[in-house]
Each structure stands twice: as structure tokens, then as C-alpha cells.
Amino acid sequence: MTAKSVGFLTLLFAVMVSSCGTRQPEAEFPWLETPSHFPEINHPDDNELSLARWELGKRLFFETKLSVDGSKSCASCHFSESAFATNFPTNKGAFGADGTRNSPSLANIGYHPYFTREGGVPTLEMQVLVPIQEEDEFHNNILAIADTLSQDSTYVVASLNAYDSEITPFVITRSISAFERTLISGGSLYDRFLAGDSTVLSNSELSGLEVFISKGCSNCHNDFLLTNFEIINNGLYEEYSDPGLFNLTGNTEDIGKFKVPSLRNVTITYPYMHDGSLATLDDVFDHYVSGGSSHPNKSELITPISLSEEERSDLKAFFETLRDNSFIEWSSSL
């Protein structure tokens, strides 16, 4: 291992040690064991986790009544078998309207500091309102949804049990978020490696990790979720039809800036980038090898690199170790 990669791992372990402690799985949630090398999920004071809240949130996540034409649920664009991403560049919303962005994975979403691809939404609770209102998603209104659900006595009872309340926008946004915060994926081979079992990775997988570090990928894709959560232009285009962070700020220096995605489960969350324009990992590698476009906002960290065939195959082997089969199995059974 090179000095640089040892340095990265030391940093990684420092982060882990400072944030972990011995932890008991929640008695109510025998399936929810936060991995000991992950920090504790922060459930907001007004939305502590309970089984009743989780069950209501789960049901609503799969509820097509949320969309104005009754055709789509959250799960229509966030597939459990794809770590809650999709395998289409974009998805269709109510009345078949075409979306413009690729659906990101919701694995470990409770750890994100802000939401959407330009990071403009500060909490998960607020994020629930985005697909509800977007014309190319549910094209609906949360008050109308509360009305519709109130006509179903099973929802009325579930809401009373969970929040001691009738069905309101508060209950809808809170319960879905409570469910989302339990989508913790930390059972991959890479996690066993992080937890201290250095024998689990094959030579090719270890070489892939070294390539990942030595080629500069870990400058942005780092820490336990393999993202630093910065909003960055990685040189995808000369001209962006979706200007990313610029949408929020109107500042031309923000054109083309998007949140650095987590690479956990990356081999099953294809296609890639904010618009799903890169179909395969090889397309992604080609992008980074080229050094990207010459966009003035491109990060200085994106420069042309070399990647041999062997390095590509080692990188892919390393990326495979980021796949959490137990998470996929559990979430697909929900």
C-alpha cells in the first residue's frame, strides 16, 4: 500500500473511531442494527422513531394514492432492489410526465446534510413535499392527500397510533421520513474491511481501493459513505441544460454544481450522474480519464488521469465490495 493510501485509511479510521461506540440494536427494531462503525442516526426531537411511525411511513412510501392520478408511489422511482435508486436515466411521474433527473439512491439518506442534487432542501421532512408537488412526479397537494387518506379508516387508526393525531401534512411528512432514516446500508464486504477484518478483500479489490485513492477519487468520494457531500462541478458538460446549484442561487459560478453522490451500492445504481447520462461504470471511468469538459466552474481536482485495463477491472472489483446484499434482501422484502 502506498503512503498516500495509508494516510487515507488512517483518516478514515479516525473518523470511524471518533463517531462510533458500542451500540445495542433498538429493541423494537431487531432488524435495525446501526453498524458500529457508523454514527448514530439523528432522529429529530419532533419525530423520534417508533414502530408505529415506521410502519405508517413504510406504507405511505409504497402508496400510489400520493400521486394525483393514483399511479405512482415513492417506490416507483426509488426501487428497493436498486438500493432505492432506479435503473433508468429518468422516471415518469403522474400522467406519464417525463422527469429530468436521475433518482438517487436513498440508502443511508438519513446521514445526508441536505437533499436533492443541488442540496437545496434542509430536512428529509421538507424533502417529502418536493415529489408531492412536482408536476413530473406526484403533481399533487399535501392537503388533498391528507383528505384522501382520511377516508381510509386503517390510515386514521395508524396515524392515531403513530402521532396521536388525525392524518395531516405533519403526519405524512414525519412518518415517511422516519421510515427513510432506517434505510441504513452498512453490511457490505467493504464494511467488514472497515470494521477491521483486513482479510476480506481480495488482492484485486484492495488494488481497486488503492487506484481509487491514488487517482484522486477519494478527494471527493470519501468518509464512510464515500462522499464529502460537497456541491461540485465535475466537468460533465461544456453547457448544462440543468444548471444544478445555479437554480437556487442565480450565481453563474454555481452552474453545473451537484452533490457528490455516495458510491455505496454503486454497481446497482446505474445509470450515473444527475441526469443518468452515463450508462455504465466504464462510461464514468472514460469521463474521469478525459478530465471532463473545460467548464469554468469545473473543480480543480478533476484533471485527466490514466487508467489501465487492469486498473479499471480492479476499480470495478472494489466497487462490487460496496454492494450491500443484506440491505437489498431486507429492503426488497418490505
Ligand code: HEC
Ligand atoms: C417520478 C419519480 C420520483 C418519485 C415519484 C419520487 N422521487 Fe424522490 N427523487 C426523484 C428524483 C429525480 C430525485 C432527484 C431530485 C433533485 O435532485 O431535484 C429524487 C430525490 C429524492 C431525495 C433526495 C435524495 C438526495 O440525495 O438528496 C429523497 C430523500 C427522495 N427523493 C425521497 C422520495 C420520497 C419519500 C418520495 C415519495 C414521497 C419520492 N422520493 C418520490 C424521483 C422521484
Ligand code: HEC
Ligand atoms: C472533484 C470531486 C470529484 C472527484 C475527484 C471525483 N468525483 Fe465522482 N462525482 C463527483 C460529482 C460532483 C458527481 C456527481 C455529478 C453529477 O451528478 O452530475 C460524481 C459522480 C460520480 C459517479 C456517479 C455516481 C452516481 O450514483 O451517479 C461515480 C461512479 C463517480 N463519480 C466515480 C468517481 C471516480 C471513479 C473518481 C476517480 C477517478 C471520481 N468519481 C472522482 C465529484 C468527484
